Amino acid sequence: MKYSKQRESILRALAEKLDHPTAEMVYQAVKLEQPNISLGTIYRNLNQLAEQGMLRRISTPVSGDRFDIRTAPHAHLLCTCCGRMLDLEEDLLDAIDQKVLDTAGFQVQDHQLLLSGTCSCCMAQSRRDVS
Amino acid sequence: MKYSKQRESILRALAEKLDHPTAEMVYQAVKLEQPNISLGTIYRNLNQLAEQGMLRRISTPVSGDRFDIRTAPHAHLLCTCCGRMLDLEEDLLDAIDQKVLDTAGFQVQDHQLLLSGTCSCCMAQSRRDVS
């Protein structure tokens, strides 16, 4: 894979934005540095980088896919109230893989644990609204 | 919600096809009974039924969403080799929810655990191919 300043910007944007941006969000962020980058370049790079394991793709039932610079498997929390996506430190995952192999004979290569619900901010907010 | 024979066919198709079909697959199946059902009807019904909690939507990084008549939360296994989606009986989920609430203050409403990898059939197949 050859160097390009576009890809460098994309990686930098992902490193800075830890909120699991969509392709469009990455595009908007990178555009500040590279004003005439094309959206196709964003998608091509995100796909390549995901394939190389340099970032991971998270698909949600909501809208477009999201991308995450952390490559180690971990779980995601999607707040149905404010739409933010948070991380959850998770040590359970390896144990789950082993259990799946034992019980179902299925060799896990990747997992995607997406929990949707209400984040603590939104819970606090709604408590405030009621009272 | 009013009765319609289209929706009845959709539900029957889902009950028979336990392989988590996409909307398109449901369309093809239902078309055998209702030859001029429209794809819009499939989507409208799948969305309504999912909203009512009568079925669940599973989003994958691969292509279109899939639908599942089992409403109880359970995990899914997506084989990257043959593309089939399997179920995994899973009692861990409730425990995970509680842990998430304790550690992150996040109230889980729904989870989607998607494990991708190689199913036992494909593993057996590849062993056969090698030898």
Next chain:
DNA sequence: AACAAAACAGGAATAATAACTATATTTAGA
């Protein structure tokens, strides 16, 4: 039976993403 509410078919519209093409940039080697 008559009417309102909901559902439908068919097609047009949208949104996310991928594919194409001609030009530009990078990099290894002479």
Next chain:
DNA sequence: TCTAAATATAGTTATTATTCCTGTTTTGTT
């Protein structure tokens, strides 16, 4: 350092999944 091949890019067009719209049909109620 220069050059040529490989790869990347911008900009555009195409594809795919899904939703929206409109006029018609079905369903449930009085």
